[in-house]
Amino acid sequence: MSAPTLEVRDLRTHFFTRAGVVKAVDGVSFTVERGKVLGLVGESGSGKSVTGFSIIGLVDPPGRIVGGQILFKGKDLATLSEREMRDLRGNRIAMIFQDPMMTLNPVLRIDTQMIETVLAHAKVSREEARQRARDALGQVGIPSPEERLKAYPHQFSGGMRQRVAIAIALLHKPDLIIADEPTTALDVTIQGQILAEAQKLCSNFGTSLIWITHDLSVVAGLADDIAVMYAGKVVEEGPVGQVLDAPLHPYTVGLIGSVPSRNHRGQPLRQIPGMTPSLLNLPSGCAFRSRCPRAEPNCAEPPPMAEYRTAQSARCIHPHLEEAVAA
Amino acid sequence: MSEALTEARPAAPPDAATPIIELRGVSKRFSRQLDFAAKLAKRLGVPVREDVVHAVDGVDLSIRKGEVVGLVGESGCGKSTLGRMVAGIMPPTAGSILWRGKDLRSLTGAEAREAKLRTQMIFQDPYASLNPRLKVTEIVGEAPLVHGLVRRSDLGPYVEEQLRRAGLDPSLRRRYPHQFSGGQRQRIGIARALAVKPDFLVCDEAVAALDVSIQAQILNLFMTLRRELDLTYLFISHDLGVVEHLSDRVVIMYLGRVVEEAPAEEVFKHPNHPYTKALLAEVPRIEARKRAFAGIQGEIPSPLNPPSGCHFHPRCPFAMERCRTERPALREIAPGHRSACHLNDGA
Numbered sequence: 001m002s003a004p005t006l007e008v009r010d011l012r013t014h015f016f017t018r019a020g021v022v023k024a025v026d027g028v029s030f031t032v033e034r035g036k037v038l039g040l041v042g043e044s045g046s047g048k049s050v051t052g053f054s055i056i057g058l059v060d061p062p063g064r065i066v067g068g069q070i071l072f073k074g075k076d077l078a079t080l081s082e083r084e085m086r087d088l089r090g091n092r093i094a095m096i097f098q099d100p101m102m103t104l105n106p107v108l109r110i111d112t113q114m115i116e117t118v119l120a121h122a123k124v125s126r127e128e129a130r131q132r133a134r135d136a137l138g139q140v141g142i143p144s145p146e147e148r149l150k151a152y153p154h155q156f157s158g159g160m161r162q163r164v165a166i167a168i169a170l171l172h173k174p175d176l177i178i179a180d181e182p183t184t185a186l187d188v189t190i191q192g193q194i195l196a197e198a199q200k201l202c203s204n205f206g207t208s209l210i211w212i213t214h215d216l217s218v219v220a221g222l223a224d225d226i227a228v229m230y231a232g233k234v235v236e237e238g239p240v241g242q243v244l245d246a247p248l249h250p251y252t253v254g255l256i257g258s259v260p261s262r263n264h265r266g267q268p269l270r271q272i273p274g275m276t277p278s279l280l281n282l283p284s285g286c287a288f289r290s291r292c293p294r295a296e297p298n299c300a301e302p303p304p305m306a307e308y309r310t311a312q313s314a315r316c317i318h319p320h321l322e323e324a325v326a327a
Numbered sequence: 328m329s330e331a332l333t334e335a336r337p338a339a340p341p342d343a344a345t346p347i348i349e350l351r352g353v354s355k356r357f358s359r360q361l362d363f364a365a366k367l368a369k370r371l372g373v374p375v376r377e378d379v380v381h382a383v384d385g386v387d388l389s390i391r392k393g394e395v396v397g398l399v400g401e402s403g404c405g406k407s408t409l410g411r412m413v414a415g416i417m418p419p420t421a422g423s424i425l426w427r428g429k430d431l432r433s434l435t436g437a438e439a440r441e442a443k444l445r446t447q448m449i450f451q452d453p454y455a456s457l458n459p460r461l462k463v464t465e466i467v468g469e470a471p472l473v474h475g476l477v478r479r480s481d482l483g484p485y486v487e488e489q490l491r492r493a494g495l496d497p498s499l500r501r502r503y504p505h506q507f508s509g510g511q512r513q514r515i516g517i518a519r520a521l522a523v524k525p526d527f528l529v530c531d532e533a534v535a536a537l538d539v540s541i542q543a544q545i546l547n548l549f550m551t552l553r554r555e556l557d558l559t560y561l562f563i564s565h566d567l568g569v570v571e572h573l574s575d576r577v578v579i580m581y582l583g584r585v586v587e588e589a590p591a592e593e594v595f596k597h598p599n600h601p602y603t604k605a606l607l608a609e610v611p612r613i614e615a616r617k618r619a620f621a622g623i624q625g626e627i628p629s630p631l632n633p634p635s636g637c638h639f640h641p642r643c644p645f646a647m648e649r650c651r652t653e654r655p656a657l658r659e660i661a662p663g664h665r666s667a668c669h670l671n672d673g674a
Contacts, residue, residue, distance in 0.1 A: 265571060265591065
C-alpha cells in the first residue's frame with residue numbers, strides 16, 4: 001500500500017451561526033502514515049477537535065465541511081454516501097473521546113455494547129462476538145475481563161472506563177484511531193498506563209493514531225509528527241523532535257515556553273501575551289499577529305505555509321530560523 | 328533553602344520559626360448518616376456497617392511565612408479536603424489546626440474573623456466559583472466593604488486597584504462573569520481573594536482548567552503577587568510540572584496520608600518513597616522523545632476501603648510482609664526530607 005492511511009488536504013469546516021460564520025477549521029492539511037502517531041496540538045478553540053470530528057464525519061449542523069479533501073487510504077471520504085460512511089465509522093476509523101461516558105451508554109452493560117459494536121460490522125455469531133469483546137478488554141489491561149463484561153459503565157473508575165472506550169475502538173482493529181484528549185481527565189499514573197496501551201497498539205497492528213491534545217509533554221513522548229493549530233489553521237508541522245527543539249512559528253515558541261517543567265524553577269515563565277482571538281472576527285492576515293512579538297506590517301497579508309527545513313513547515317513570514325530555542 | 332527561593336524573596340522574614348499555619352494530626356472523615364431503616368436494623372442487632380471515608384488521615388504539616396508549599400496527589404487523595412481545612416472552610420474531625428500558634432477552634436470574635444480573612448482560597452473552576460448574577464465590582468468589593476476594610480465612598484477606586492493588580496482592565500468592572508474568558512475569570516477570583524488583604528492563599532488546582540499559555544500568565548501573576556505582597560501559598564495541584572516550578576517545598580499525599588515531604592529540588596532529584604518515584608517517572612516531559620510509557624500497576628484503591636498497613640503496598644514493587652500490616656511513620660531521612668516508607672529502616 002503506497003497511499004498513506006490518511007491525507008487531509010485544505011480541510012475547511014465552518015459553523016453557520018446566527019452571530020456569523022465561525023471558521024473553526026480553515027485550511028488544515030496533514031498526512032498520517034501507517035502505524036504513525038500524529039500529535040494534533042492546540043489550545044481551546046483552535047479547531048483541533050472539529051478537525052477530528054470532520055474526519056470521522058460527525059460534524060453537526062450548523063457546522064458543515066465546506067471545502068477540502070479527506071483521503072482515507074486514497075479514497076475521498078466526502079464522496080461517500082452516508083451508508084458507506086457508516087461502514088467505515090467504528091470499523092476502519094474509530095474515535096476515542098475525552099469523556100468515556102460519551103462513548104458508553106450508561107444503562108447498558110459493557111457486553112451488550114461491545115457485542116453490538118462487533119455485530120454492526122462483522123458477520124459472526126453472538127458467541128464469537130462475545131469472545132472478541134472479551135479479548136479486546138484483556139488487550140487494554142482490564143483484569144478478569146470475563147466478569148467485567150457483565151458490569152455497567154458506572155461500576156468502572158475513570159481510567160477503566162477510558163480503557164473500555166479504547167477496547168471498543170479496537171474491536172475491528174481499525175486502520176485509524178482519532179483520540180480526542182483521551183487522558184486529559186485522568187491521573188498521571190493512569191495516563192501512563194493508557195499511553196502505554198496506545199504505543200503497543202501502533203506497533204502491533206500498524207494502526208495510525210491522531211492524538212488530539214493541548215499537552216505538549218504528552219505528544220513529546222508519544223507522537224512521531226506534530227501539527228500545531230491556532231485559530232483554525234495548522235501553523236507549524238514537522239517531526240516531533242524538530243518542532244519541539246527548534247520551533248519555527250512564534251506561537252509554537254510561546255507554547256513551549258509556557259510549559260512549566262522546561263523553564264528554570266522560580267523564574268517567570270515565558271508567556272504569550274493576550275488571549276486566543278474570537279473565531280468570529282479574526283484579524284486579517286496572520287491570526288497570531290496581535291500577540292506576536294515579531295509581528296511586522298506585512299503580517300497583515302495571510303502568510304503561506306512554507307517548508308523552511310526538511311519536513312518542517314510553518315505558516316509564518318519571519319520564523320525562528322536563526323536560533324534553536326534553548327531550554 | 329534553594330537559591331531560587333532566596334532570589335525571589337530578598338527580605339527573608341526573621342521569625343521563620345513560627346509557622347503561619349500548623350496542622351497536628353489532622354484527620355477528616357466523611358460518613359454517611361444511617362437512614363431510619365438502617366438505624367432500626369442496627370438496633371435490632373443486624374450488623375450494619377457505616378461507610379466512612381478517611382479523606383485525610385493524621386496529617387502533620389507546617390507552613391512558614393513566605394513559603395510556597397506544593398501539595399501533590401492524584402484524585403481522591405484528600406488534597407482538596409486538606410486545603411479546605413487549612414483555609415478554615417471545613418473543620419477537621421480530629422487533630423488541631425494552629426494559626427500563628429493558636430488553635431483555630433479556640434479563637435473567638437475579632438481574632439477568629441481576622442484568621443478567616445487573612446487566609447483566602449482560590450478555586451479550580453473559575454466558572455463555578457463566581458456568582459453569575461453579580462457584577463465584577465460587586466464580587467470583588469463585597470467582602471472588603473462588609474469587613475470594614477474600605478469605606479463605601481472609596482470602594483470604586485479600591486476595586487479598580489484590585490482588578491489592575493490582578494491584570495484586569497478596570498473598565499470591565501461593570502460586566503458579569505459570563506462575559507469573561509476562563510483566564511480572566513481566574514483573575515477575578517484572585518482579585519476577590521486579595522481584596523481582603525490576606526497573607527496566606529490556598530490555591531486549589533487554580534490553573535488546572537486553563538490553557539497552557541493562559542496558565543503561564545496566571546502562574547507568573549502568582550509569583551509577582553508573592554513578591555509584591557509577601558504572600559504565603561499552599562499550592563494544591565496534580566500537575567508536578569507546575570508544582571516543581573512554583574514551590575519551595577513539596578508535600579506528596581496518597582490516600583489521605585502524607586507519604587513524602589521535602590524541599591522541591593530534593594524531591595525531584597532524590598525522591599525517596601516508591602510512590603513518589605513512580606509518580607515522577609510517569610510525568611510526561613517535553614524533553615523526553617518517543618519514550619516507552621509503562622504505568623504504575625493497578626488502580627488507586629477506594630478510600631472507602633483502603634489497604635491495610637502502607638496504603639501503597641498493593642501497587643508497590645518493593646512491598647514486604649511488614650508493609651501489609653504496619654503503617655509506616657513519616658520520618659526524617661535527610662534534613663528537611665521526610666518519607667513514610669519501611670524501606671528506610673533497612674539501611
